[in-house]
Structures are given as C-alpha cells and as structure tokens.
Amino acid sequence: MNLQLFTGLPLQDLPFAASGEADQVLGGVWLGGSPPLRPPVWPVQAIATPVLGTGSAGMQEIWRCNEACTEGRFEGIAWRRAGNLLYGVIDLDEAAFSAVLPGSPLQAASQEAYRRIFRLLEAQGLPHLWRVWNYLAGINQEVDGLERYRQFNIGRQDAFLEYARGATGNVPAACAIGLASGPLSIAFMAGREPAVPVENPRQVSAYNYPSEYGPRSPTFSRAALVYPPAQEVLFISGTASIVGHQTVHPDDVPGQCRESMANIAAVVGEANRLCRSPEFTLDELSYRVYIRHAADFAVVRETLTDMLGSAAEIIYVQADICRHDLLLEIEAMASHTLGSC
C-alpha cells in the first residue's frame, strides 16, 4: 500500500496536485494560525493553534498512498478511501447540541460525532477504527460542575457502547487535545482488519482509570499496530507524564519530557513483542509534541533533542493537555514495509 506521512510541508503548497497525484492523497492536517488560501481537495483536519519553532505561520501534513482514492461526504464527515483504508474528518459545532438532553452540549456532540463515524464505517465495510485525533476548545474548563474533557469522555464512551464496540481492550489509539477555540474536530483512520492494541506496562490502561479522573474512563489504547497491505504501521497515542494512573513531575517540564519518553519507550517495547517486522526504534518515529505553555518550548526541544538527537522528526505545537497538571504530551508514528507472504 505504501501509506506515508509527509509532515512539515509549507501551508500554501498543494503538494502533488501539479503532478496529477492529488488523487493519491488520503487526507491531511493543517496546523497553524490562519487557513490555507486554497483548501486542498482531500479531507483536512484544521488544528488552529501555534506551531512552535519554525518561524512560519503553520504547516501541513499529508497522508499519501500509492493508490487512487475514492471520496465522499456522509453525515457531515469528509472522507477518502484507498483500498481498505479510510481517513475522515468531522467538525461539529457544539452550539447545535445545546437542546440535547441528558448531559452537556459537548457530551452530546461527542456522542453524535462517534455515532456518525461508526455508521460511516459500517456503510463502507471498514468497521475497525485504528487511530483517532480529537480536538476540543477549553478542554480543562469546568462547565456545570464537570471538566469538559470529562464530558467528552462520557459522550465518546456512550457511542462505543451504543454501537456495541466495547470500551476496553480493542479500542483505537488516540489523542484528545485542547485548543483555544473552534469546533469539536475529530479525524480518524480506519480499516477492514482490526488494529492490534498495545498497552504500556508502566501505566494503568486508560480505559481502566479510576473514577477520580471522571465518571467515565477515556476510550483509547496506548498504541495500535495496523496493517495496510504489505505494511505495518505503529500509531502511538498521546503519551504524557503519567505512571500508573497518576501524573508525575508536576511543574517540571524536563521531568515530564523524560517521563513521557520513558512511556513511549515502554510502549515501543510492547509493540516490538507483537510486531511482524523488525523492531521499531525511538529514532525512526515521527513525533508531534503538544506544549501547554509556549514559553516552555525551548526546554522541551532541548530535552528531546538530548534524548533523540537533532535528526529526529518532531513537530511542536502549543495546545492544552487533558489534565491541568500535564505540561506536555507526545504522540508518534512509524511505518515498516512487510515482505509479501
């Protein structure tokens, strides 16, 4: 299949379009403060938050594969599909859910977004959710007595249960990140075959977090191994300075950096017990780092560069993390070719 992530691309370029290969772009991500002048023809998740350290207004990422895509819209989801691989993006305005009871507008919007995703995946015959990217405004704000991240967790879990998917074990890799404003935005990758979920022996599985973190546990796995044809892709979920279920190194940026990387190393170790290709290594991963306070950027970059070397592919953005005491979160991916068998 050769699904490939191109990251750090300039915002205003439409890569591949000129060479007639735009139909081989599954979808993309736009990161930064102002929208591209000419929006791409493929589904794009817009993450309107500062990109750090590049000196430019923003950048885009593109998922490219070497097959022509089909595309469509379904209940507000923009999607593209190549073979048995599908990428989609849905943005929902919470205000449209203010009259939905019970629960908050965000809870209702979250549940509805996931319902639509599950319906699309059923209709396409690609039922297995592999990786989900969740963004919401004001993630740490308490509204009507419950933090918005916790409201999101209720809606998400309800949708998984409503569509009989279970909320433990076989759940996708994910991140859930806060932005200053904007809609609930969810991008996802899905396929015909189930992902192989990967957990972290240093951490309680998030779907088993105790109720002190909210009435419902988050529905995600620490990582997922997925299998486009002749390929093995490792998606590592948002990973933070959590050991067991507790935040460690509060108010200590380098400490949280090192602990997050220790967690990623542990997840990679678990993935390597399960993977079919040669072992994944930390220096081959492509990273995205979310930093709560832009002023911490220099020390985060220095700490990660010390650990990974200056050649590592790392994108830094400012964003809120889902616990108020977390100062950063790191996600990553890598891909290996599999011998045909």
Ligand code: 3EB
């Ligand atoms: C954590 O380990 C940090 O709710 O989908 C990381 C990745 C986190 C995904 C999610 C949350 C999510 O609990 C937060």
